[in-house]
């Protein structure tokens with residue numbers, strides 16, 4: 001319970017010494033007498049004559065995030081309120097929309113309209129944000145720091161609401177399931193619902209954790225679902241959707257990245273089954289995965305196998321620039337025996353199995369990337385408004401406004417393009433999507449991650465030293481700037497994607513056209 005005892009400003013002003021120190025922040029009175037010696041910013045700043053016994057709201061918000069005062073160890077320093085005053089700064093309630101301009105896409109902003117989203121999508125978004133902020137975000141903050149895999153309680157919550165099944169998009173795997181407590185039926189669930197999930201899940205800037213939350217399953221389970229034999233498919237899908245087991249996609253090697261045809265990990269046919277020997281690198285969720293969807297070279301070219309963790313399978317953590325909570329692994333397969341029943345698709349047609357999910361995977365990554373970019377726009381708008389330089393907010397500087405203009409334009413254009421592509425996906429079957437959207441998706445992903453990096457660089461300039469500091473005001477900027485390259489590499493490096501899009505277009509160039 002917040003303290004409600006009432007004081008006048010004159011009463012507070014009488015407590016302005018090291019042994020008796022009160023301040024006011026946004027109409028709330030804090031007794032810092034016992035805390036001032038432990039204040040991370042030092043004692044002297046609190047004894048300043050414009051701070052001690054005074055209303056220090058502006059000084060406080062120039063140096064601290066709002067969450068400092070919400071922490072129990074600091075909120076309990078509040079002893080009362082100023083009589084006749086109301087707090088002006090109100091934290092966003094759990095699950096609520098942000099009121100900062102451009103902090104939400106237009107379809108969620110009051111006063112705007114959308115041809116794509118229905119009220120059903122809006123209800124789904126509200127329920128999903130609440131679930132994330134209540135049950136997942138607190139774990140994200142802890143695991144980003146300690147590097148452990150996301151907690152089982154989080155996977156249980158995602159299983160209970162069938163988020164784990166919905167993450168794979170619309171399709172027969174949702175049949176008969178109650179989605180988000182019945183807010184949407186399996187038949188209604190479409191790519192816009194999936195987009196909402198991807199965008200909500202990345203609003204809180206815990207990049208390693210978000211990948212730890214089943215990023216491997218998102219890309220590793222579809223080949224099992226679409227190409228696995230019925231018994232294997234039923235078993236793995238059941239375990240994964242219940243939050244009990246995890247999958248990863250093991251294609252990339254130190255020897256071969258985008259050049260998937262150059263894989264060295266080899267599957268040899270023997271009378272008792274496949275024998276697999278080789279290595280894989282940068283495998284998301286590999287350290288804790290139970291099933292590995294593995295691209296292997298074979299005598300017929302390439303084959304994809306579902307390998308269960310067991311004898312001969314070793315995984316070790318790779319230190320990347322984001323948190324080990326993502327479970328990024330180096331994997332060795334040493335003469336691992338794999339039953340023929342675990343073959344995904346046909347031997348010799350492995351490349352098709354791998355390529356089959358690329359469009360959906362890249363589209364999902366683009367949804368997520370644009371949403372984190374938007375969160376950075378919100379951080380910059382808040383900071384540039386509250387930070388005072390030469391007695392005026394940062395926004396009074398034309399150069400800062402120009403950076404904000406560029407940031408806003410980038411995120412709005414990326415989102416609008418993505419929504420258009422998502423609408424096309426909703427109206428195309430798999431084959432049509434492959435024919436018409438491979439280039440579009442490659443381009444939008446390239447555009448989203450390039451603009452993300454430009455926005456990360458601009459944000460660091462706006463935040464200055466704080467933008468390269470892991471705690472305090474700029475902590476999200478530092479995190480974003482450090483981890484933004486992941487989006488530009490996973491699912492195909494930017495230049496490879498751009499090239500793919502143009503090659504696709506060239507294939508469709510009419511022969512009968514001239515300038």
Ligand code: HEM
Pocket residue numbers: 023025030032039040041042045046051056059060063064065068069074077471472473
């Ligand atoms: C209720 C009162 C206050 C509490 C609980 C508090 C708490 C903190 C905490 C936890 C930090 C560490 C950085 C962070 O987590 O953001 C910090 C840093 C700091 N605080 Fe305070 N503080 C209070 C009031 C003030 C006031 C009124 C000033 C006025 C000048 C001030 C000046 C600073 C400075 C200069 C830093 C270092 C900032 C940096 O490293 O960028 N603090 N404070």
